Amino acid sequence: MADPVISLVVERTGDLLIQKIVFLKGVRGQVERLQNDLVRMRCFLKDADQRQDEDARIRNWVSEIRAAAYDAEDIIEIFANKIESIKDKGFVTRLAYYPWRIVSLNKVGKEIESLQTRLDNIAASREKFGIKNLGEGTSTHGEELQRLRRSSPLSEDKDIVGFEEMTKSLVTELLKEDTNRRVVSIIGMGGAGKTTLAKKVYNHADLMTRFNCRAWVCVSSSYNHKETLRTIIKQLNPMTNELLDMLEKMQEQDLEQRLYQDLQDKRYLVVLDDVWEEEAWDCLVRNAFPDGSTSSKLLLTSRNRDVAIHADALSIPHELKTLGKEDSWQLFLRKALAHGDNAGCPPDLEEVGREIVRRCDGLPLAITVVGGLLLGKKELKSEWEKVLNSFNRNLSRSQSGVSAILELSYADLPPNLKFCFLYLGLFPEASVISVPKLIHMWVAEGIMQKRDAENLEETAAYDDVERLCGRNMVQVVETTVDARIKRCRVHDLLRELAIRKAEDEIFFQIHDTRDGKISAKSRYLAVHSLPLDKNYFGTSIPPLRSLLFFNVHDYREDISLSFKSFRKLRMLDLENVRMNFNLPKEIGEVRLLRYLGLRGTSIRGLPHSFGCLRYLQTLDIRNLEQVIVSDFIWKLESLRHLYAYDIECDVPLKIEGLRNLQTLSRIRFDDIMHNNMITLTSLQKLGIWVDDRSEIDKLCMHLSEVGSLKTLHLYCNTESEWPSLDGLSKLHHVTELKLSGRALRMLPPDFPPNLSRLSLKHTDLTDDPMPVLEKLGQLSFLKMKDAYKGPQLVISGHGFHQLKFLELNSLSGLKEIQGEEGALPQLRCLRIRKCRELRKLPEVPPTCTLDVIREWDPTGLLLLPLVPLVPLLLCHIM
Structure with a gap:
């Protein structure tokens, strides 16, 4: 659509x-x-x-x-x-x-x-x-873009930087002797240099000698099966009029048979550049490529990781990241000044040149295009400054440059993913986006469809984040230890594309100048800076559905909004915005509101009129100060997620009957005990403040019949001692437990019997917890952050038989981890963060990923285990 x-x-x-x-x-x-x-x-x-x-x-x-x-x-x-x-x-x-x-x-x-x-x-x-x-x-605009994208191995770019190591790796893999045909893949976002790298590899002398039969074809998003087969056959045979006539008359099946015959018994290398869909891959390789014992190879490039994995599940895709600072600068000099290796930049141009490179954010295509613009500018500083000042406009409007390439990725997205991508343009440049928050926003916008009773809109939204990342439209910034995407960002050039598309369609606006005018037609408005005039919207109030504030926490005055003017608003995010201490009672007039973000504001209280927000799905009131609420929470019948640090109500907080509630964060122990929790039939995550007077055994009895509850997080105030944690074994439904707070010096006497995930944070454990934890038979995920003060962790050979992910963070006194023979047999990832004194790691399975980040300590070095680690994902000393 x-x-x-x-x-x-x-x-x-x-x-x-x-x-x-x-x-x-x-x-x-x-x-x-x-x-x-x-x-x-x-x-x-x-x-x-x-x-x-x-x-x-x-x-x-x-x-x-x-x-x-x-x-x-x-x-x-x-x-x-x-x-x-x-x-x-x-x-x-x-x-x-x-x-x-x-x-x-x-x-x-x-x-x-x-x-x-x-x-x-x-x-x-x-x-x-x-x-x-x-x-x-x-002819359509999309077809014009496709023609611009066509690639050929003959036009190899000689000005390549930063690809040396990956070129060696690809060549080595392609030279391997294999019993079957294998697929080697290169993936990355549009403009990352996939085709450039593939050309360099394709023309490598060792491969030209190795493969006596070679061909290159650009598949593209508008895949034509017959034309692709003809293109390959033409490269494998002498070009004659008889061949051309014959190929034009052949049907698909005949073309497939002819290509199969041309490749049979040969050691061939065929590059399939820019494959977009799994269906295109299946259609192409189904009958046309022999799978014999000649060690033949297919080299595939794609923006979509799923396509690469589908093509060969046993081959790890080679992912092209953006260039580093120095590689970007060297590529820029070659393109903008036509200089060779190690050539410098005129001193008067270097400052503006480096700023232009910074704006390209390591994307080779962007650097190449803007370098081409500068090549004919006679090395005049004034001309370079003009290009810098109009950088975004020049790139986004140039259909022969970056925009033409990136628009192909956008055009290929299905309607809901297009909307998701455009929505990301509202976030500020280079901002790191919380994926859980983004998911709540998308769901509140109504762009996610519930798949069935077990797969809510949140599941669909996370899948869409993965799909955008898989297509390289969004970059992963941080993952959890078990590889779930935690934070992401959008490359600046892709963000410019999103902004241009959205603004052309006149439905969202970014307000980022103090004298800019807000359009009366805007439906989605992101405020990146505030005007001095407090009448932001003039005389004509736009029919806003979303109003988002970013980076305005340093604004000198409190923000005052007339909520009566925004009756159509579904989304309001005021995170880190300075406001009056109490939210105005007019908020109750915004009755279509689905998402309200008040995190980091100075809000101290919510008015009683808040109970009118029957459609509200997400309420985030995580403030350092206590938030006072009236007895209205139970009226918010659509509420799914309530995030808070501390809520105070003049009567016991009533939450019974909220059948849509999935997340309830940091509610007080007494408030839980005053409610019949069985009525919360969708509750999955619950966070509770406890103190030395809390009766955990009674709490667990109370929660034992909440069959939907999967995650329990207990927080203990720093001023209080932990209560006895007896009774956790009653929680048969709970699979994830988190314990946070000082003064927890001993582990609980028992745990939920089906526990698979455990997190200990800011606890004061003095005894090695491993002898207890390794006996938890179903534990697959363990995270300890600032949780243990001792110097040593010892893991026995018969412990942790199911543990797959282990993360140790900020264990300041830890010096060594000892593992007996056979320990951690299922471990997939060991992640170490900020354990400054750590010197020794245990032996782990060869398939385990080691992920170590630690600060430099001149007194010693980290000793890696003797058993080889494959792959060694990340191990550096900072």
């Missing part, structure tokens, strides 16, 4: 019809016609999308459809919310509201009628804009 926003909004409008049908009886027919018109209009959007980059009129036409789709959703949802707000009131009250309901129904009917007229006018203007039916037309 062409426009990701319209596609998703039309789907949501249909869902609303089903969900709110009881409230829409009087206008059901009008709403259904509205949705049907939007669905029909959506059929013309693919043709429009392919041409809107070249025609502002078409862009405006698509923008009008998008605005109408949003307004349709807003009208239905606001009306339904009004009606729902009185459903729990008494009979007499509901009867008194009946005339108001009739008036509201009449009003929404007129609004839908007005919207229908708008859609009729938009439809009538389609022919004026020359927008055809789906599939009509000739």
Whole structure:
């Protein structure tokens, strides 16, 4: 589908019809016609999308459809919310509201009628804009981009830097003697240099000698099976008119058979450049490539890790990262000044040149393109400064440069992933994004679909993060020890692409200048800097759905927002924003709100009107100061995630009946004991403050019947002693336990019987905990951070039979880890962080990944185990 926003909004409008049908009886027919018109209009959007980059009129036409789709959703949802707000009131009250309901129904009917007229006018203007039916037309913008992307091994780039080690590794792998045909793959984001590296390898002298039969073909996203087969066959045979005529007449099966015959009994090397889909790979190799004993190889490049793994699950993909600072600078000098190795830069150009390189963020394609721009500038500082000042505009609008390459990746995304990618453009440049927070945001935006009862929208959202990372549209910054993505970022050039796409479609805006104007049409607004004028929005308030603040914590004055002006708001993130001590009571007017982020604000209290936010899914009030709330939490029937550091209520906090609640963070022990926790049928993660008076045995009895509970986190205040932890064995459903807080000098006497993950943080254990922990038969994940003060950990040969991931962090006194023979047989990853005194590690399985980061200590060196570690992922001394 062409426009990701319209596609998703039309789907949501249909869902609303089903969900709110009881409230829409009087206008059901009008709403259904509205949705049907939007669905029909959506059929013309693919043709429009392919041409809107070249025609502002078409862009405006698509923008009008998008605005109408949003307004349709807003009208239905606001009306339904009004009606729902009185459903729990008494009979007499509901009867008194009946005339108001009739008036509201009449009003929404007129609004839908007005919207229908708008859609009729938009439809009538389609022919004026020359927008055809789906599939009509000739050459498209996407096809032009594909032609720009075509690669050939003949045009090898001689100005290559930073690929020496990977070239050696690839050549070595391709020269291996194998009993079967193998696939070697190179993966990386668009513009990372995959094709350049593949050319260098393909033309390597050793490989030219080794393989007596070689071919190169660019597959691309618009894969044509017949054309690909013809291209390879032409490279393997003398070119004659008879061959060309024959190939044109051949069907797919004949072409596959001919290629198979050409390659049979030969030691061949075929490069398949830019493979996008697993289906394209399957179609190509199904019948065309012999799999004999000649040690033949296929070299594959792709932006998608899944394609590489699908092609050969036994071959680890070679992932191209961005260039380092010095390699980037050397490549830039070669491209911008046409200098050879070790040539310097004119002193007056170096400062501006290095800033240009910094903006390229290590992406070879970006450096090459901007270097080409500068090559004809006569080495004038004024010309280089002009390029720097217009850097983003020059790159993003140049269809023969970076944008042309990166747009291919964007165009290939399905509608929901396009929206997810565009949404990432709202975050500031170079910002590191928390994946859990991003997931909550996407779910609140309504772009995730629930797959089934066991796989909620959060699961789909995390899968989409992985898919974007797998396509190299998003970069992984940090993972957990068991390889789940924890934080990510977007390359600056891809962020510019997201911003350009979103701004062209006039639906989101970034406010990052003090004198910039906020558009009255914006639906998504990210504020990166605040104007001195407190009237941010002028006289015309935009119909915002999302309002996000970033990096404004140093603003001199408290931010004051008129919440009555944002009745259509679904997302409000005020993290680290300075505000008044109490959230205004007008927040209750924002009844469609799904996500509210107040982390790091100075908010001390939430008003009683907060209970009107029936659609709220995520509430983050993690502040250093205590947050006072009224007795309204139980009214937030859609609440899924409540994050806090300390909540105070004048009565025991009531949370019973919140059937959607999945995460409840740092609630007090007494508040838990005053609630019937069995009613929280979706609760998966629970964090509780305990002290020396807390009766853990009774708590565990209370939680033992909460069958959905998987993770329990117990925090103990630094001013208090830990209570007895008897009773944990009652928690049969709990598979993850976290204990945080000083003064825990001894481990609990028992643990949940099905425990597979354990985290100890900021505890004061003095005795070696391993003799106890290694007896936990199902433990697969163990993390200890600032948890143990002793100098030695000893692991016996019969312990930790299921442990796969072990992370030790900030164990300041630890000097050695001893492992008896046979210890840790299943270990996959050993991660060491900031253990400054550590000198000795145990022997671990050869397949274990060792991941060590420690500060430099001149008194000694870390002694690695004698058993070889494969692979050695990361081991450096900082």
